[in-house]
Amino acid sequence: MPTCPVELNYAAQLVESNAARPDKPAFIDDHRSLTYAELASRIARFAGLLQKLGLRREERILLVMHDTIDWPVAFLGALHAGVVPVAVNTLLTVADYAYMLGHSRSQAVFVSAPLLPTLQEAMNQGNHQVQHVVVSQSPSPLAAPLLDFEALMSQADEVPACKTLADEIAFWLYSSGSTGQPKGVVHTHANLWYTAELYGKPILGLRESDVVFSAAKLFFAYGLGNGLTFPLSVGATTLLMAERPTPDAVFKRLTTGQPTVFCGVPTLYASMLASPSLPAADQVRLRVCASAGEALPKDLGLRFREHFGCDILDGIGSTEMLHIFLSNQPGDIHYGTTGKPVPGYEVDLRDEHGHSVPVGTIGDLYIKGPSAALMYWNNRPKTIDTYQGPWLKSGDKYVCDADGYYTYAGRSDDMIKVSGQYVSPIEVENTLVQHEAVLEAAVIGVEDDAGLTKTMAYVVLRDGRSGDDATEHDLQAFVKEHLAPFKYPRTIHFLDDLPKTATGKIQRFKLRQLHSH
Numbered sequence: 001m002p003t004c005p006v007e008l009n010y011a012a013q014l015v016e017s018n019a020a021r022p023d024k025p026a027f028i029d030d031h032r033s034l035t036y037a038e039l040a041s042r043i044a045r046f047a048g049l050l051q052k053l054g055l056r057r058e059e060r061i062l063l064v065m066h067d068t069i070d071w072p073v074a075f076l077g078a079l080h081a082g083v084v085p086v087a088v089n090t091l092l093t094v095a096d097y098a099y100m101l102g103h104s105r106s107q108a109v110f111v112s113a114p115l116l117p118t119l120q121e122a123m124n125q126g127n128h129q130v131q132h133v134v135v136s137q138s139p140s141p142l143a144a145p146l147l148d149f150e151a152l153m154s155q156a157d158e159v160p161a162c163k164t165l166a167d168e169i170a171f172w173l174y175s176s177g178s179t180g181q182p183k184g185v186v187h188t189h190a191n192l193w194y195t196a197e198l199y200g201k202p203i204l205g206l207r208e209s210d211v212v213f214s215a216a217k218l219f220f221a222y223g224l225g226n227g228l229t230f231p232l233s234v235g236a237t238t239l240l241m242a243e244r245p246t247p248d249a250v251f252k253r254l255t256t257g258q259p260t261v262f263c264g265v266p267t268l269y270a271s272m273l274a275s276p277s278l279p280a281a282d283q284v285r286l287r288v289c290a291s292a293g294e295a296l297p298k299d300l301g302l303r304f305r306e307h308f309g310c311d312i313l314d315g316i317g318s319t320e321m322l323h324i325f326l327s328n329q330p331g332d333i334h335y336g337t338t339g340k341p342v343p344g345y346e347v348d349l350r351d352e353h354g355h356s357v358p359v360g361t362i363g364d365l366y367i368k369g370p371s372a373a374l375m376y377w378n379n380r381p382k383t384i385d386t387y388q389g390p391w392l393k394s395g396d397k398y399v400c401d402a403d404g405y406y407t408y409a410g411r412s413d414d415m416i417k418v419s420g421q422y423v424s425p426i427e428v429e430n431t432l433v434q435h436e437a438v439l440e441a442a443v444i445g446v447e448d449d450a451g452l453t454k455t456m457a458y459v460v461l462r463d464g465r466s467g468d469d470a471t472e473h474d475l476q477a478f479v480k481e482h483l484a485p486f487k488y489p490r491t492i493h494f495l496d497d498l499p500k501t502a503t504g505k506i507q508r509f510k511l512r513q514l515h516s517h
């Protein structure tokens with residue numbers, strides 16, 4: 001196992017390790033690119049900008065930014081300054097951002113111009129006072145007190161890196177749970193270093209000549225490794241894309257940017273393969289692909305390989321472990337399984353009493369490895385439940401075969417993973433029942449024909465209400481209005497009542513049975 005240095009500022013380390021390739025492009029987005037020398041200068045300048053704004057070591061800033069070259073500058077610039085970036089999903093609601101602002105007590109917010117209205121509403125709703133709002137890539141002049149990213153950068157001085165320790169808090173991400181608010185996952189500089197050393201280099205086999213394109217955005221732990229820390233750890237080039245990862249948007253980058261490494265999620269691979277505009281193998285230059293977020297159905301992996309002549313390494317990671325800890329590995333790919341533990345990590349499958357289960361028996365997945373987060377910020381009960389000494393409870397169920405390959409067997413809780421993003425059935429149900437025609441609702445995850453999970457809602461209407469008062473489309477639109485749009489149920493069925501226990505708890509497993517018969 002490689003050992004991380006005790007003193008480590010990971011941003012400074014990445015800059016230093018690339019000092020010999022100043023003219024090589026580090027990032028290319030849809031409009032601009034940054035060489036390694038420009039990246040180094042902008043990171044140090046961003047740190048100067050933070051100092052000028054009065055940000056102090058260990059204070060937090062919220063990043064609500066699309067994937068452009070400003071994202072790595074802000075993230076690494078904050079690390080360079082010893083300031084803690086809290087990188088959040090750009091698809092969330094006003095209520096989500098209001099919560100995150102208050103919970104993280106971020107002193108400043110860095111926001112992409114199209115996301116500013118949502119963020120401003122969130123700031124008005126919450127009672128935490130943000131000191132500065134800095135807008136990235138604003139197409140028009142900004143009214144005070146809003147600040148322009150580029151204008152501030154041009155006035156800032158480059159400053160030396162803060163001498164942080166490897167175990168010092170470096171950044172946060174948010175992870176959602178089946179109940180309650182999102183949890184602030186607190187990561188260190190060392191965690192970034194370990195994921196690059198244990199997965200990016202040995203498993204993805206990243207090298208300097210690679211051009212990497214991750215459809216998973218940088219605010220996801222999966223995207224952060226794929227599209228930022230891993231390529232920089234070997235001096236490769238990353239293509240960034242601000243827009244939504246539709247098949248056409250991805251094809252455009254695969255054929256024009258010619259990446260050698262592509263990282264996606266199973267739903268995207270399925271829609272790419274189903275698209276009439278799927279490029280031919282000789283139009284792309286892929287060497288290896290990665291998949292995570294949910295289990296990759298065997299057939300998808302086989303069809304992708306047949307078409308492109310390139311394997312997809314399916315793995316599982318978590319926001320809490322920062323990146324992938326169980327994965328198929330080059331030369332050892334078993335489609336339909338999640339492969340074997342990534343060297344440097346240990347996994348254990350346990351029964352409800354905490355005892356390891358034998359081969360062939362489903363158990364709860366626990367992981368041990370050096371990239372585990374420190375805690376959930378200000379959430380002692382959930383921290384205690386998840387971070388159990390050196391082991392971390394993942395919330396997934398797995399089974400291991402006699403040859404040591406692990407296969408996904410569902411979630412331990414009610415969470416549903418759709419296109420790599422967690423959806424809490426409880427949150428969607430609570431939203432559906434706010435519709436005036438809905439009495440009760442239950443949400444489950446079901447597999448579509450490709451073997452991918454989609455959300456399905458069962459709804460009981462109030463007396464006197466009919467499907468005309470609340471059509472499937474009306475209710476889907478209602479959920480999209482109130483929650484992040486990806487959380488809407490893909491199908492809705494109407495029932496006279498829901499199956500419940502004697503104490504009135506909804507029996508979602510009965511709905512799952514109903515669906516499968």
Ligand code: 3SK
Binds near residue numbers: 221293316318319323
């Ligand atoms: O969803 C996953 O499998 C994953 C992979 C890498 C990093 C983070 C996550 C959640």
